[in-house]
Amino acid sequence: MAVLTAPGARTTTPSRSEERAARWSRRAPLLPALIFTIVVTQLPFLLTLWYSLQSWNLVRPGSRHFVGLRNYADVFADSVFRGAVVHTVLITAGCVVISLLVGLGLALLLDRRFIGRGVVRTLLITPFLVMPVASALLWKYMMLDPVYGIVNWALSPFGAGDEDWVVSHPMWSVILVLVWQWTPFMMLLLLAGLQAQPRDVLEAASVDGASRWRTFVHITLPHLRRYIELSTLLGAIYVVNTFDQIYMLTQGGPGTASSNLPFYIYQRAFLGFDVGQSAAMGVVVVIGTIIVATVALRTIFKSFELEKS
Amino acid sequence: MADTFLASHRGRWHWGGRATTLVTWIIGLFFFFPIAWMVLTAFKHEVDASTDTPKIAFKPTLEQFSNVFHSGFWPYVGNSAFATVVSTLLVLALAIPAAYALSIRPVQKTSDVLFFFISTKMLPVVAVIVPLYVITQQIHMLDNIWTMVVLFTAMNLPIAVWMLRSFMLEVPGEVLEAAQVDGAGLMASFRHVLMPMITPGIASTALICVIFSWNEFFFSVNLTAARAGTVPVFLVGFITSEGLFFAQLSAAASMAALPVVIAGWIAQKQLVRGLSMGAIK
Numbered sequence: 001m002a003v004l005t006a007p008g009a010r011t012t013t014p015s016r017s018e019e020r021a022a023r024w025s026r027r028a029p030l031l032p033a034l035i036f037t038i039v040v041t042q043l044p045f046l047l048t049l050w051y052s053l054q055s056w057n058l059v060r061p062g063s064r065h066f067v068g069l070r071n072y073a074d075v076f077a078d079s080v081f082r083g084a085v086v087h088t089v090l091i092t093a094g095c096v097v098i099s100l101l102v103g104l105g106l107a108l109l110l111d112r113r114f115i116g117r118g119v120v121r122t123l124l125i126t127p128f129l130v131m132p133v134a135s136a137l138l139w140k141y142m143m144l145d146p147v148y149g150i151v152n153w154a155l156s157p158f159g160a161g162d163e164d165w166v167v168s169h170p171m172w173s174v175i176l177v178l179v180w181q182w183t184p185f186m187m188l189l190l191l192a193g194l195q196a197q198p199r200d201v202l203e204a205a206s207v208d209g210a211s212r213w214r215t216f217v218h219i220t221l222p223h224l225r226r227y228i229e230l231s232t233l234l235g236a237i238y239v240v241n242t243f244d245q246i247y248m249l250t251q252g253g254p255g256t257a258s259s260n261l262p263f264y265i266y267q268r269a270f271l272g273f274d275v276g277q278s279a280a281m282g283v284v285v286v287i288g289t290i291i292v293a294t295v296a297l298r299t300i301f302k303s304f305e306l307e308k309s
Numbered sequence: 310m311a312d313t314f315l316a317s318h319r320g321r322w323h324w325g326g327r328a329t330t331l332v333t334w335i336i337g338l339f340f341f342f343p344i345a346w347m348v349l350t351a352f353k354h355e356v357d358a359s360t361d362t363p364k365i366a367f368k369p370t371l372e373q374f375s376n377v378f379h380s381g382f383w384p385y386v387g388n389s390a391f392a393t394v395v396s397t398l399l400v401l402a403l404a405i406p407a408a409y410a411l412s413i414r415p416v417q418k419t420s421d422v423l424f425f426f427i428s429t430k431m432l433p434v435v436a437v438i439v440p441l442y443v444i445t446q447q448i449h450m451l452d453n454i455w456t457m458v459v460l461f462t463a464m465n466l467p468i469a470v471w472m473l474r475s476f477m478l479e480v481p482g483e484v485l486e487a488a489q490v491d492g493a494g495l496m497a498s499f500r501h502v503l504m505p506m507i508t509p510g511i512a513s514t515a516l517i518c519v520i521f522s523w524n525e526f527f528f529s530v531n532l533t534a535a536r537a538g539t540v541p542v543f544l545v546g547f548i549t550s551e552g553l554f555f556a557q558l559s560a561a562a563s564m565a566a567l568p569v570v571i572a573g574w575i576a577q578k579q580l581v582r583g584l585s586m587g588a589i590k
Contacts (some may be wrong), residue, residue: 029406040463047440129573134562165366282436
């Protein structure tokens, strides 16, 4: 901790007002960012809480009135909402697990010197950089289109016909596009982890005649653990909020077969104009997130603290 | 480095090494293929783009790009560029002092404040979209680019605070103390000693903000329309207004993705640190 008393200053006990002034001079630089964040992110949420207690449809002016907790009862009785919860969990878990595994494989492949390593790395990170709306379009029309798509053409020797993947396998289509986008993210973080391995330990293991598999299981994996936890958590934070790909690929359909929470709440709010209901759903989602996140944040914090020491 | 470890096995692994390299290259090209195909399609005439058997040989044309440019692409680019640049500058202006107050001259309860910042990233944005819509409507800020500037700033600020803090923690305390001993005031040592040392950190923070802002869709599609629409909104509107033309769509999507792809390619090294919010160097 930086001690910022003036050189030569006598450490007499400072008066209370001096102490307070010192505290505020430390706080001052923080306040603009803190106040901005509170105003823009927390105040709207208080309004969400307030709206969730009202019956209010934007297309029926004058319909607004207080209904207490009725919206919440409706939300829990809504089978589409429960379906959206399940889809959100499946999409998030599926995407994070698959991209983590593929990303780990790729990181291991890239953690060695070979011709064009930089080029391959550049090729691999590009899917993460492409605007999600653009990549969803690209997959929907150029790759998965039943008639003109590359996927059906590539599979035609295996007897695939004009399968419309986005309709027949909506969840897998969404997960596929998400995995394509998030694998580079996992790869980059895990590759950084691999490259931070102490090389002398690896060399010692190879001198001792340990097989590559044993070295991987007993040295590399334990070392990577922190990186795996961190990439899982960060990946999950982003993927749980997936909206763009579902909006572009399936519109939550067919029916509600691939509708996740962000998309369903969006539908209720902006296509159904049901402010009260969508606000109540928002509150339920936030409470659920807080429960999951409290556990997750502690783990993240542990990794960050470790990094510092 | 990895090669010193592998060098001792060079003889034995010679062929295995080549095979691994080949596999790595194939996977890399496989991942990149959809993007390459999109860019290739952008240079096709529509007749060459919609064929049962994909065409690799075709007569290239720039027709699709000029179509995109003539269907009102530029105002959207202007909006995206404005919102991205202004929000990134705003993020830096707010986050640099905040990170300072959380690292070099820390306030009490630093970790509570950090916890608060990161927790706002975990709260689903969909939970606040309804009040945001109602508020912006009431203050007549719907379809206004400044609304996007404010929201993008709020979206990136927590990440920036965390990242910049991690860069500031790396600055050795003695350097700053030496500046103090030399009689430099707080502001002077901040500007002349600290700022130059964290310039690379500021650059990578800005890069992350640019990536997330340029690609943002959820706020834009709900709160903007023709006047303040950003590039992703243009892409969505483009399909509905122009009908489904593969080549034209590819040209539009390629153009939309290009700025961030290039920025990311140039700044690959900073990407890891940014994506892990400063946790991984």
